[in-house]
Structures are given as C-alpha cells and as structure tokens.
Amino acid sequence: MSEKKYSKKHEWVSIEGDIATVGITNHAANLLGDIVFVELPDKGKNVEKEGQAGVVESTKAASDVYTPVTGEITETNKSIVDDPAAVNKDPEGTSWFFKIKIKNKSELNELMNKTDYEKFAKENPN
Amino acid sequence: MDTQKTALYNYHKSLGAKFVPFAGYEMPVQYPSGIVEEHKATRSKVGLFDVSHMGQLLIEGNENLVIELEKIIPTDLKKIKLNQSKYSFLMNKEGGIYDDLIITKVEKGFSIILNAACKNNDLKIIKNALRSKFKLTLYDNLSLIALQGPKSSEILEKTIRGVSSLKFMNGNKFSYNGRDIYITRSGYTGEDGFEISIPNELVEDFAKRLVTQGVKPIGLGARDTLRLEAGLCLYGHDINESTSPIEANLKWAISKRRREEGGFAGYNKIKSDMNGSLTRLRIGVKPEGKIIAREGVKIFSKDNEEIGLVTSGTFGPSVNQPIAMGYVKLKFSKPGTKVLLEVRGKKHEANISELPFYKKNYVR
The missing domain is CATH 3.30.1360.120 (Probable tRNA modification gtpase trme; domain 1)
Structure with a gap:
C-alpha cells in the first residue's frame, strides 16, 4: 500500500518502497487555472528537497514545481508534456509529474497528511 | 492609494x-x-x-x-x-x-x-x-x-x-x-x-x-x-513612451494626411522612421514547440545574435499554440524568419509570424 503525503509548496508524494511519485495538488491545479505548459526534470538528475524540479504554466503565468524530497529522478510523465490540460483533469492521479528515488526517508516526516494539508491549503489559499 | x-x-x-x-x-x-x-x-x-x-x-x-x-x-x-x-x-x-x-x-x-x-x-x-x-x-x-x-x-x-x-x-x-x-x-x-x-x-x-x-x-x-x-497591443508592454507607432507597426493608425503634413508631437521621429531610419519593428513570434515566451524573453537570430525582446506572450486557446509579440531588428522582421527564444536559460526555435495570429471577424 502506498502512503500519500503533502508539502507546503502544494506538491503531493505517494511513497512505495524507496520510490516517491510526485505531482501538484488539486488545490494547486485549481489555483493555477488552465495549465498550458509543463516542463519536467531530466531522468537521472539529482534534486534537493524543495529545489526546483519542473515548471507549470497557465495562460496567466509560469510557476516552479519543487521536489518535496531529495533524490534521483527515475521517471517522468511525458503524457502531461504532450497534453498539459490533463493536469487540471486529474492532478493527484494520472497526471503525476515525476518519480524519484528517495535518498533520505526521514524527510518524509516533515510532510503533512491529507487532513493537515487541507487545513493548510485553506489557511494559505495562495 | x-x-x-x-x-x-x-x-x-x-x-x-x-x-x-x-x-x-x-x-x-x-x-x-x-x-x-x-x-x-x-x-x-x-x-x-x-x-x-x-x-x-x-x-x-x-x-x-x-x-x-x-x-x-x-x-x-x-x-x-x-x-x-x-x-x-x-x-x-x-x-x-x-x-x-x-x-x-x-x-x-x-x-x-x-x-x-x-x-x-x-x-x-x-x-x-x-x-x-x-x-x-x-x-x-x-x-x-x-x-x-x-x-x-x-x-x-x-x-x-x-x-x-x-x-x-x-x-x-x-x-x-x-x-x-x-x-x-x-x-x-x-x-x-x-x-x-x-x-x-x-x-x-x-x-x-x-x-x-x-x-x-x-x-x-x-x-x-x-x-x-x-495581434492587438497592450499599452505599457507592447507599446510605451519609447516606441514609435511606426516601430510598433501601427502606421495604418496615422491618417494619410497627417503622415504627409505632420504638425503633431513627435512627427520628426515618425517621418524619419518612415523614410528609412527605422531599426526595429513589432512582430509576432510562434515558438515551434509548446514553450511559452513571456514578456522580457530575449530573441536571438539563428547565429545567436541578440536581435530583440518579447513584449507579450501566452498560450492562444483558439490557435491552440503559444504565441508572442515583440520587437526585432528590422532585417529579421520578415514573417517566416527563424529565430531563437531564450526561456529559462535555454534557446528554443521559433518563427517570426504574421499578425494577427487569429483572423478577424469584424462587421464592416
């Protein structure tokens, strides 16, 4: 069974063994509006917790996507690069951004569970 | 305020x-x-x-x-x-x-x-x-x-x-x-x-x-x-106090008599722009991929010479692709000219395009 956690930068992480799948939350997708461009990190790239690991753009503006955990990018979801609008349709499901090999599992403890994240998102709407 | x-x-x-x-x-x-x-x-x-x-x-x-x-x-x-x-x-x-x-x-x-x-x-x-x-x-x-x-x-x-x-x-x-x-x-x-x-x-x-x-x-x-x-300009972005209407490709908006007779503020610049001293022109740009070039993105020639700047850019929902406007040196302003757009440190291929991107539908 995978475990799902959330970051203060509005990313979700689903953990299976030492691999984390990362995407942006429903809340973030809603806030961005119509997503028209996605840029993903290169496979094999090492990224640091809260470091930039992708870009999403709506008609209005560009925003960085951050990785909630440190590690190596093992896979990226090319389908959302071809069809960025898919991110708005299923941000927390099929429209994940990348998979990452977790370097330090203790970083996961700093992330929120669903209830805490929903509360956080309500209090920090932007 | x-x-x-x-x-x-x-x-x-x-x-x-x-x-x-x-x-x-x-x-x-x-x-x-x-x-x-x-x-x-x-x-x-x-x-x-x-x-x-x-x-x-x-x-x-x-x-x-x-x-x-x-x-x-x-x-x-x-x-x-x-x-x-x-x-x-x-x-x-x-x-x-x-x-x-x-x-x-x-x-x-x-x-x-x-x-x-x-x-x-x-x-x-x-x-x-x-x-x-x-x-x-x-x-x-x-x-x-x-x-x-x-x-x-x-x-x-x-x-x-x-x-x-x-x-x-x-x-x-x-x-x-x-x-x-x-x-x-x-x-x-x-x-x-x-x-x-x-x-x-x-x-x-x-x-x-x-x-x-x-x-x-x-x-x-x-x-x-x-x-x-x-293809319409947004003031403060595509046109401002330092762009002339000729550079902005808006010569049509200056009446014929006024173009010939002058008699308005800035006419010297307009006249010299119309008589061969024009150096840059507002153009449309279409990136070849999905990259969006927004205001401030630098435009380069194929030979990596910096030739201009994007002044507005977004994704056009009706043309279903990214579009941008900006200024380039005159000799690169012809529609079809291949250029490069520098977005987040990487150069992306693009083409100078006719304006408007979307065909007008006015009742005359």
Missing part, C-alpha cells in the same frame, strides 16, 4: 470571480469556468467584459478644438464624421506613445477612451496641450462594458433596438430605462462587438440582463489571450 472598485464589483463577486489589482482597481481576472473557456465562449458566442476602469473623457469644442487636438493626436480629425471612431495615440515629443486610445467624434466635441493606468496622466497632458481653453470631463459616474463575439449583435439588439445597424468603428446614442447610453461597435478581441458607456447605477441591471440571455462574463485573463491572438 486605496484600490478602487467598479460599479460591477459586487456582481462579479456574486458570479465567483477571482480578483487581481490592475491599474489601481480590483478587477475580475477570471470566473470559475476559467480563462480558456471564457476565451472560447467569446470566439464562438458572446462574452461580457467590465472595462469601467478605463478612462472616458469628453472634450467639448469645435473647429478650434480640432486644431489643438491634432497637435497631440495624429489622426485626421477634420475628416472624422459624427459618431465615427478611430484608433489613435497620445504622442510625446520624441515620437513615443503616452497612451493608445479610441477617439470618437460626438455632438459636443470628442469622446476619448483611455487606458486605466494612463488616464490621470493623459488628462494632465491633454489639459496642458489645450491650455485650458476647452472643457474636459473624465467621467467617474459612467461605466464601460464590452460585449464581444459573433452573437453580440443579435443579443444586444434584443435590449437595444437598432444597435445591429451600427457599422464597425461607429457609434451612436441609444436609450436604456429612459437614460442615454452611448454605444460604439468596437472592441479588443478580434471579434465583432460593442462597447457600451452607461451610467453606473444602471450597469448591474444591464449586465444581469445580458448574462440571463446567455452572455458569458469574461475576466482580464481571457481579455489578454483574446487581444494577443488578434
């Missing part, structure tokens, strides 16, 4: 609008259905835009006013007919643009629609140029709404009889609930449409009536994607 609200603020709020501060006003940027749907609804049916933040200026006067105004506005105000509108500029001495505007000949003189961010400064400039000889009124008791899209005429005719017979860039006085309103057939979307100047106390009732008939409320977000597809 406190942010101001238009008379439709509460109505926008009731429709679930998201607001952004714009030129000192709290303006709706989008409604719950989102920018892309609002954009497409305007192209396929009809959308309603609150543009009450824009300046509505009346200058009262006759032949003498024409003489004075022609010194700062390069349109042929001698030839303009009653109720005819022209796109023009408020020019500075260096040939740059203080503001772009729509000027309409009305019974009392001229009515001018100004950009929200510029209107107070424009008023000072115009007052100064006219040396207090004419009465100027910048109305804060009037709202301005735009109805845009292929169904706008059919819809508006139900409420305002006779409006569908207006020709493009022409206006007239009409009446609503016993009050005078002024409507021009014009807009900023590349679609057929109208701009309606109406007293603040009537505007909510009027807007609700249109929305009940199926008109979709549209925010500033879609207003921007629509005008960019239509």
Whole structure:
C-alpha cells in the first residue's frame, strides 16, 4: 500500500518502497487555472528537497514545481508534456509529474497528511 | 492609494470571480469556468467584459478644438464624421506613445477612451496641450462594458433596438430605462462587438440582463489571450513612451494626411522612421514547440545574435499554440524568419509570424 503525503509548496508524494511519485495538488491545479505548459526534470538528475524540479504554466503565468524530497529522478510523465490540460483533469492521479528515488526517508516526516494539508491549503489559499 | 472598485464589483463577486489589482482597481481576472473557456465562449458566442476602469473623457469644442487636438493626436480629425471612431495615440515629443486610445467624434466635441493606468496622466497632458481653453470631463459616474463575439449583435439588439445597424468603428446614442447610453461597435478581441458607456447605477441591471440571455462574463485573463491572438497591443508592454507607432507597426493608425503634413508631437521621429531610419519593428513570434515566451524573453537570430525582446506572450486557446509579440531588428522582421527564444536559460526555435495570429471577424 502506498502512503500519500503533502508539502507546503502544494506538491503531493505517494511513497512505495524507496520510490516517491510526485505531482501538484488539486488545490494547486485549481489555483493555477488552465495549465498550458509543463516542463519536467531530466531522468537521472539529482534534486534537493524543495529545489526546483519542473515548471507549470497557465495562460496567466509560469510557476516552479519543487521536489518535496531529495533524490534521483527515475521517471517522468511525458503524457502531461504532450497534453498539459490533463493536469487540471486529474492532478493527484494520472497526471503525476515525476518519480524519484528517495535518498533520505526521514524527510518524509516533515510532510503533512491529507487532513493537515487541507487545513493548510485553506489557511494559505495562495 | 486605496484600490478602487467598479460599479460591477459586487456582481462579479456574486458570479465567483477571482480578483487581481490592475491599474489601481480590483478587477475580475477570471470566473470559475476559467480563462480558456471564457476565451472560447467569446470566439464562438458572446462574452461580457467590465472595462469601467478605463478612462472616458469628453472634450467639448469645435473647429478650434480640432486644431489643438491634432497637435497631440495624429489622426485626421477634420475628416472624422459624427459618431465615427478611430484608433489613435497620445504622442510625446520624441515620437513615443503616452497612451493608445479610441477617439470618437460626438455632438459636443470628442469622446476619448483611455487606458486605466494612463488616464490621470493623459488628462494632465491633454489639459496642458489645450491650455485650458476647452472643457474636459473624465467621467467617474459612467461605466464601460464590452460585449464581444459573433452573437453580440443579435443579443444586444434584443435590449437595444437598432444597435445591429451600427457599422464597425461607429457609434451612436441609444436609450436604456429612459437614460442615454452611448454605444460604439468596437472592441479588443478580434471579434465583432460593442462597447457600451452607461451610467453606473444602471450597469448591474444591464449586465444581469445580458448574462440571463446567455452572455458569458469574461475576466482580464481571457481579455489578454483574446487581444494577443488578434495581434492587438497592450499599452505599457507592447507599446510605451519609447516606441514609435511606426516601430510598433501601427502606421495604418496615422491618417494619410497627417503622415504627409505632420504638425503633431513627435512627427520628426515618425517621418524619419518612415523614410528609412527605422531599426526595429513589432512582430509576432510562434515558438515551434509548446514553450511559452513571456514578456522580457530575449530573441536571438539563428547565429545567436541578440536581435530583440518579447513584449507579450501566452498560450492562444483558439490557435491552440503559444504565441508572442515583440520587437526585432528590422532585417529579421520578415514573417517566416527563424529565430531563437531564450526561456529559462535555454534557446528554443521559433518563427517570426504574421499578425494577427487569429483572423478577424469584424462587421464592416
């Protein structure tokens, strides 16, 4: 069974063994509006917790996507690069951004569970 | 300074609008259905835009006013007919643009629609140029709404009889609930449409009536994607005090007589730009991939020479691809020229493109 956690930068992480799948939350997708461009990190790239690991753009503006955990990018979801609008349709499901090999599992403890994240998102709407 | 609200603020709020501060006003940027749907609804049916933040200026006067105004506005105000509108500029001495505007000949003189961010400064400039000889009124008791899209005429005719017979860039006085309103057939979307100047106390009732008939409320977000597809300039971005109308590829907006005779602020620059000293030109750019080049992105030639800058860029929902406008050195301005756009440190292939990106659909 995978475990799902959330970051203060509005990313979700689903953990299976030492691999984390990362995407942006429903809340973030809603806030961005119509997503028209996605840029993903290169496979094999090492990224640091809260470091930039992708870009999403709506008609209005560009925003960085951050990785909630440190590690190596093992896979990226090319389908959302071809069809960025898919991110708005299923941000927390099929429209994940990348998979990452977790370097330090203790970083996961700093992330929120669903209830805490929903509360956080309500209090920090932007 | 406190942010101001238009008379439709509460109505926008009731429709679930998201607001952004714009030129000192709290303006709706989008409604719950989102920018892309609002954009497409305007192209396929009809959308309603609150543009009450824009300046509505009346200058009262006759032949003498024409003489004075022609010194700062390069349109042929001698030839303009009653109720005819022209796109023009408020020019500075260096040939740059203080503001772009729509000027309409009305019974009392001229009515001018100004950009929200510029209107107070424009008023000072115009007052100064006219040396207090004419009465100027910048109305804060009037709202301005735009109805845009292929169904706008059919819809508006139900409420305002006779409006569908207006020709493009022409206006007239009409009446609503016993009050005078002024409507021009014009807009900023590349679609057929109208701009309606109406007293603040009537505007909510009027807007609700249109929305009940199926008109979709549209925010500033879609207003921007629509005008960019239509190749129209946004003041402060695509044109400003240091761009001449010739550089901005807006020569058509300077009347023929004025191009030949001059007699307006900045004419020396205009004249030399027209006579071979032009060095840069406003162009359209289409990236080859999905990358979006926004304002400030540098444009390079194929040989990596820096040749210009993007001034506006977004994703165009109707053309279904990223689009941008900007300035490049003249010799790279021909449509089809291959260029590179530097976005987040990487160069991406793109082509200089004809403007508009989206074919206009005006009724003439």
